[in-house]
Amino acid sequence: MALTRASHTRDDYSGAAPSDIRQRNRTAVLRAIYPNVWCSRAELSRITGMSKVSTSDVVAELIQDGLVTEGGYQNSPKPGKPALLVGFNARSMNVASVDISEADGMRGIVTDLAGNVLERDQEPIVEHMPLRTTQVVEFCERLVSRAHAPVLGVAVATPGTVDEREGVVLAAPNLGWADVELAALLRNRLGLEATVANDADCALFAERCFAQGSENMMLVQVAKGLGAAMLIGGNVVQGTDHAAGEIGHVVVDDDGPQCVCGKRGCLETLVSTPVLERRIAQEPDHRDDVVADAGAILGRALAMPVAMSNISEVIVAGPEEVVDDEMARAVRDTINDMVRSRFIGAVNVRRSQLGADAAALGAVAFVMRDQLRIL
Numbered sequence: 211m212a213l214t215r216a217s218h219t220r221d222d223y224s225g226a227a228p229s230d231i232r233q234r235n236r237t238a239v240l241r242a243i244y245p246n247v248w249c250s251r252a253e254l255s256r257i258t259g260m261s262k263v264s265t266s267d268v269v270a271e272l273i274q275d276g277l278v279t280e281g282g283y284q285n286s287p288k289p290g291k292p293a294l295l296v297g298f299n300a301r302s303m304n305v306a307s308v309d310i311s312e313a314d315g316m317r318g319i320v321t322d323l324a325g326n327v328l329e330r331d332q333e334p335i336v337e338h339m340p341l342r343t344t345q346v347v348e349f350c351e352r353l354v355s356r357a358h359a360p361v362l363g364v365a366v367a368t369p370g371t372v373d374e375r376e377g378v379v380l381a382a383p384n385l386g387w388a389d390v391e392l393a394a395l396l397r398n399r400l401g402l403e404a405t406v407a408n409d410a411d412c413a414l415f416a417e418r419c420f421a422q423g424s425e426n427m428m429l430v431q432v433a434k435g436l437g438a439a440m441l442i443g444g445n446v447v448q449g450t451d452h453a454a455g456e457i458g459h460v461v462v463d464d465d466g467p468q469c470v471c472g473k474r475g476c477l478e479t480l481v482s483t484p485v486l487e488r489r490i491a492q493e494p495d496h497r498d499d500v501v502a503d504a505g506a507i508l509g510r511a512l513a514m515p516v517a518m519s520n521i522s523e524v525i526v527a528g529p530e531e532v533v534d535d536e537m538a539r540a541v542r543d544t545i546n547d548m549v550r551s552r553f554i555g556a557v558n559v560r561r562s563q564l565g566a567d568a569a570a571l572g573a574v575a576f577v578m579r580d581q582l583r584i585l
């Protein structure tokens with residue numbers, strides 16, 4: 211699996227507590243070698259700006275933890291003993307991750323630290339409203355029991371608004387949830403670190419970490435409704451109400467269809483899976499036109515936030531029946547026609563490449579960001 215390496219920045223350590231310095235040194239070494247760079251301790255010292263002694267100490271500690279492994283010797287024209295190389299040991303730990311955003315059931319994966327899927331599981335959701343938290347916790351527990359190595363943490367990708375720092379699902383009407391402290395429940399029951407995040411945020415972060423996404427990108431998810439997520443400078447934008455990306459109920463057509471929210475012409479009354487499926491069923495001979503029209507509406511809606519944040523990449527995700535290359539092309543053409551100027555370069559618009567695993571993989575990446583700070 212291809213991974214995007216986090217860019218390394220040298221930190222100012224003045225005034226930091228010893229434990230902070232130790233943590234930062236560990237992070238600096240891990241970032242330098244993640245996911246598959248092999249180098250000598252001397253090279254690591256140069257890359258990280260740490261002294262050779264500190265570098266050797268940190269590497270020794272990481273080898274003891276299993277996160278770093280030794281292997282091979284450096285080819286060097288210089289005489290003397292060749293340097294031993296060290297690299298990241300992705301198989302040293304696993305992450306268990308569950309996506310509960312799909313109506314038909316929970317999808318679970320167990321991965322190594324490079325995002326390679328080692329185990330999969332699925333479970334239908336019974337008593338959908340409200341979804342029982344114990345069902346989610348027990349499913350996570352089952353996944354953890356199938357791990358091949360010690361588990362770094364568990365993660366859940368959920369629909370709705372989420373306080374991702376606290377791991378609280380604030381509102382997920384599709385699950386019948388409000389203020390559910392899911393991360394705390396998982397921590398208490400499993401004794402493991404837990405991360406809970408919005409499914410669109412997860413899908414976005416997965417594109418960034420596992421599909422070479424830009425550090426300034428946006429993801430739009432066409433589903434029963436319409437949601438989006440945004441990454442600026444490599445960080446997922448949460449917003450004041452943890453609701454960044456909730457663009458489905460923004461009015462884009464004053465004379466548009468009545469929406470369930472009480473307004474008229476919300477974006478998701480024009481672009482969502484049920485709406486597009488219905489229109490395609492009504493006009494089967496004009497399928498491509500229906501999809502392209504929806505792409506143009508979406509492109510118009512996204513043009514302003516794309517220019518506002520100088521976004522360079524937009525991912526369109528959703529079921530293949532409606533989110534196809536035709537739609538991506540219409541979104542791309544519309545956005546570029548509207549935002550192109552002497553200041554703003556071409557915006558790349560593409561479909562998601564990670565398929566049904568996207569949200570669960572993104573949740574894995576969040577665990578690695580939170581626990582190892584390498585993504």
Ligand SMILES: [Zn+2]
Pocket residue numbers: 458459460469470471472473476
């Ligand atoms: Zn609405």
